[in-house]
Amino acid sequence: MRFPGGLAGCLFVALAFLLPSAADARPRIAEIVDVNDRPGQITRGPGKTFWAVLDNSELARIRPNGAVAHFAPSELNSPTGITLGLDGNLWATQNAEVVRIPPNDPESAEAFPVAAIADARRITRGPQERLWTASGDKLISFAPNNPAGYDEQTIPGMSARGIAAADGKLWIADFGEQRIVRVNPDGGVKSFETGGGPQEVARGSRRRVAFTNQGANPHKVGRIDGNKVKQNKVPDTDPFGITLAAGNWWIANFTSRRLTVLPPKGKPRPAKGVRFPADAGARWIAVGAKGTLGVSLETAEQIALIKGVKR
Numbered sequence: 001m002r003f004p005g006g007l008a009g010c011l012f013v014a015l016a017f018l019l020p021s022a023a024d025a026r027p028r029i030a031e032i033v034d035v036n037d038r039p040g041q042i043t044r045g046p047g048k049t050f051w052a053v054l055d056n057s058e059l060a061r062i063r064p065n066g067a068v069a070h071f072a073p074s075e076l077n078s079p080t081g082i083t084l085g086l087d088g089n090l091w092a093t094q095n096a097e098v099v100r101i102p103p104n105d106p107e108s109a110e111a112f113p114v115a116a117i118a119d120a121r122r123i124t125r126g127p128q129e130r131l132w133t134a135s136g137d138k139l140i141s142f143a144p145n146n147p148a149g150y151d152e153q154t155i156p157g158m159s160a161r162g163i164a165a166a167d168g169k170l171w172i173a174d175f176g177e178q179r180i181v182r183v184n185p186d187g188g189v190k191s192f193e194t195g196g197g198p199q200e201v202a203r204g205s206r207r208r209v210a211f212t213n214q215g216a217n218p219h220k221v222g223r224i225d226g227n228k229v230k231q232n233k234v235p236d237t238d239p240f241g242i243t244l245a246a247g248n249w250w251i252a253n254f255t256s257r258r259l260t261v262l263p264p265k266g267k268p269r270p271a272k273g274v275r276f277p278a279d280a281g282a283r284w285i286a287v288g289a290k291g292t293l294g295v296s297l298e299t300a301e302q303i304a305l306i307k308g309v310k311r
């Protein structure tokens with residue numbers, strides 16, 4: 001057999017058979033890096049970085065090559081939630097305060113009083129160019145240029161956990177009342193019963209959201225599509241953090257060595273190509289640039305960077 005281009009053409013054809021195609025590519029753990037303490041919530045930062053809050057009130061910045069830097073702003077005091085605001089700053093929640101953190105100078109972080117935050121949880125960008133968080137039975141929002149001038153709305157009986165913004169609305173995981181709460185900025189509230197105890201919620205496409213139901217027995221993950229709630233069992237995983245990436249939801253499982261992939265329709269499945277060390281304790285997850293995920297490995301006190309996330 002003759003190959004076009006002689007020996008070079010022969011080598012090209014051989015390599016084409018050996019190298020995986022884009023359709024065969026799988027996500028993979030690119031880096032697992034140590035941090036100074038147990039990592040909590042994690043978010044995409046400016047550029048291609050990830051930022052995580054740590055139990056010792058430090059921040060960890062992780063670059064795509066795995067380089068880690070730690071910061072200890074004096075204004076941070078057991079932060080819980082963290083996100084990147086539309087103003088280009090990182091924002092964190094902590095007891096009775098929100099903290100503005102300039103990524104280029106984290107040590108100059110500034111705290112602002114928000115008395116309604118009695119139980120600090122996730123924070124997210126949302127409607128009206130505001131930042132939103134939920135605490136206990138309160139939904140709280142503020143403009144980045146006036147965090148002390150926050151607004152609050154009481155949602156009776158709510159015991160808030162995670163929050164997400166989707167389609168101009170806020171979605172809150174209500175662990176105590178076993179429901180997902182949808183709130184219009186104008187104040188309209190609708191509940192979606194889930195049973196168990198939902199922990200986190202994430203936006204989706206085409207007016208869908210998904211949630212983790214860590215309090216269910218057995219464990220479950222679920223979707224809300226329109227007004228319908230659909231849940232699937234994921235036994236022995238302890239599903240917790242959830243994020244949308246490349247059209248699917250990706251879920252961090254505290255007691256499993258694998259992530260769970262939840263498609264818009266169909267059953268959840270383990271993420272092939274991703275396997276954490278035993279007892280790593282994957283708790284939180286965030287999507288970054290170009291098909292990357294950052295995962296907080298709570299027990300191992302590490303951050304995992306996952307690349308190659310595709311549809």
